Amino acid sequence: MTDKPGLLAVEGISKSFVGFKALDGVDFTVRPGEIHALLGENGAGKSTLIKVLTGVHQPDAGVIKIDGQPVAMRDTQHAQHLGIGTVYQEVNLLPNMSVADNLFIGRQPMRFGFVNRKLMEKQALELLAQYDLHLDVSSDLSRYSVAVQQLVAIARAVDMSGRVLVLDEPTASLDRHETEILFAILRQLRARGFGIVFITHFLDQVYEICDRVTVLRNGKLAGSALTAELPKIDLVSLMLGRALAVATHNTRHDRPVPAIKPFSFKGLGRSRSIAPFDLDIGEGEVIGMAGLLGSGRTETAKILFGIDAADTGHIRIDGHPVLIRTPQDAVACGFGLCPEDRKSDGIIGDLSVRENICLALQAQKGWFNRLSSREQISLADKFVKALDIRTTDIEKPIKFLSGGNQQKVILARWLATNPRFLILDEPTRGIDVGAHAEIIALINRLCDDGMALLVISSEIEEIVAYSTRVIVLRDRAHRGEISGDDITTSNIMQMIAAESEGASA
Amino acid sequence: MNTRLLPLCATLLICLIAYAACVFQFPAMFSTRVAGNLLTDNAFLGIAAVGMTFVILSGGIDLSVGSVIAFTGVLLAVLITHYGVHPLIAFAIALLITTAFGASMGAIIHYLEVPSFIVTLAGMFLARGMCFVMTTDSIPIDHPFYTALQGLFYRLPGGGRLTFIGCLMVLVFLVGIVVAHFSKFGSYIYAVGGNRTSAELMGVPVARTTIGIYAMSGFLSGLAGIVFSLYTSAGYSLAAVGVELDTIAAVVIGGTLLTGGVGYIAGTFIGVIIQGIIQTYIVFDGTLSSWWTKIVVGVLLFSFIALQRILVFLSLKRTTATSGG
Structure with a gap:
């Protein structure tokens, strides 16, 4: 042969x-x-x-x-x-x-x-x-x-x-x-x-x-x-693969799962996109989403953030029912999303680092409430320092920054709005190993500060490193959840590879 | 029924209703005289509109049409009146120049990947500017050959005149229909307008097609310029201002999608005739300002664009419904 x-x-x-x-x-x-x-x-x-x-x-x-x-x-x-x-x-x-x-x-x-x-x-x-x-x-x-x-x-x-x-x-x-x-x-x-x-x-x-x-x-x-x-x-x-050899061992397993979960999504789903799922997220929690491409990871993020309207289900925040039909609704509820395709959905390449950082906050404040130049500069300076964004100048167009720094700018954009719930879709794709470790450290820090995070990633080891709970997706449905000490690469892989029982017609 | 045909049918219906309404008010409009004049008066517009239809079918736009018509008129007047060139030779020279002009715009659009709007806008200024370089006066053309062509007509029963230029327009439309639907080049035009990337991946010679389309539009603008100069017996730099917009209106009213890929040459013919009918009505009425033509055309355009969008939405809905089932 x-x-x-x-x-x-x-x-x-x-x-x-x-x-x-x-x-x-x-x-x-x-x-x-x-x-x-x-x-x-x-x-x-x-x-x-x-x-x-x-x-x-x-x-x-x-x-x-x-x-x-x-x-x-x-x-x-x-x-x-x-x-x-x-x-x-x-x-x-x-x-x-x-x-x-x-x-x-x-x-x-x-x-x-x-x-x-x-x-x-x-x-x-x-x-x-x-x-x-x-x-x-x-x-x-x-x-x-x-x-x-x-x-x-x-x-x-x-x-x-x-x-x-x-x-x-x-x-x-x-x-x-x-x-x-x-x-x-x-x-x-x-x-x-x-x-x-x-x-x-x-x-x-x-x-x-x-x-x-x-x-x-x-x-x-x-x-x-x-x-x-x-x-x-x-x-x-x-x-x-098992490419990620960064020394970021899991530090989260022992962390207690918070009892009160302010963000509750019940039976959200959309036909031909993702089967209905339940999801509760507490503050100070990182939920990892594992699954292969096309398993419904990004689709989940899109529904949560109101990019795709859900056919079914309802959302409660702090016990109050809310409607999220558009990303504007989601932002108003304190959500943030760093999309998977940074180049086309995330950065605005010709705008400067400062403008990219201020974008979401300005959008939240509305048309008439312009952030003054001074506010913008101090905001940008603050985040450039806090996140260690490496740029020669905050007025540099973002397209000239490396992938990892671009990712940090998008993170900064959402952090500026003080979100309570942040969704990160493949935050470490296409960035080098050093920046990779920094992003992971940043996720851990945000979690410690009490933010609720949902992180989607193809890198299983990375998910193991920061998740308090892991949700595994397969064939456009949430198939299972792992928490505590069960969060290991092999367990997650087993679940991803598991035979889809009664293959959906 | 095929939703593609719906705009065309709507146009035809509006045309018939408009004509019927005109005839109801002014029975004299129902005559071969009026019909003959409709063809003659709109001959240059119709010929240019055929070229514009091809351009729009391919997803582009050609704003240089009016200027090229004026340029041709002035060039002919200068060549014939000032230099004593025989009209036939002058025609050949004019067509050669306008075709080359169109082809080079097509080449720029394709190879430099510049939007056709910008390139032909530049072409519009360039051609208009060239008119003024040649002359700023209105130059009359007085040549036996012109007189002969102008006197060439077929007398219809009822006294209408089927003039040479009217027939030429109908001929251009017929050739246009054959090219659009029965030639390889025609299918390439629809392909490029449908989806340029797909067309390229499917092996359509996109470069040749794009250049060909604009060359053809240039040629037809030149031909429209010749017809215009036969119609007015003069060449004037300020003639045919805004004709490109009239032709675009005729094309859109004729049911061609501005996004390209969908439409019929025959629809453009009806679009031209509708504009002609409105003008004729205003002449018959005698009290209305000629600007009413523009107003009615504007209203028609709005409604056609709305109709097209609604049809697109409906067909999208249907496609998702069928693929979902």
């Missing part, structure tokens, strides 16, 4: 973006007739690897080989020409055009210099019939569900490339039945000798359909194995 020549292979691929190493010497091989899962948490380098494979990015180092022959991929068209077809995460089709147009654009059958619509629609019908899809190919693609659009995208990719098919999280928006249809088609393609790269974060699906797994972590190859030979628990530990 292993000596079968790779259909598509990359060796020693590296790729950097402005100082940030997205891929670092990664090897990856797709063999004919196999479905190869590519796994990794956010920022592990999956998408970068896919973009290198499909000619969107040029690698800084390393070679790409097709049938053992090195090739230089110029662009997506060239990759397609070489036999590599891709279906991107957000279905990249044209919803404003007909199904047939989507299948054949760029290569429509012509007659007398005009597009031969009749022939094109006939070919489209024939093509889709291979997948047991019977659509009105002349109607707009947007009339069909995401699942059908996905299948149309696959049909196009297969028809155009014919050898390697790359699927970037194809099942993310599909329900169980639609996923099965997709899997049937993938098996059929595998039998035809296709090499299929399958990116997903549903581990059950990996075991259901994939022959081989490759895991990336922090831009490096974490491991590659046959699925059958890799127990789930090992796979999880490959993905999450």
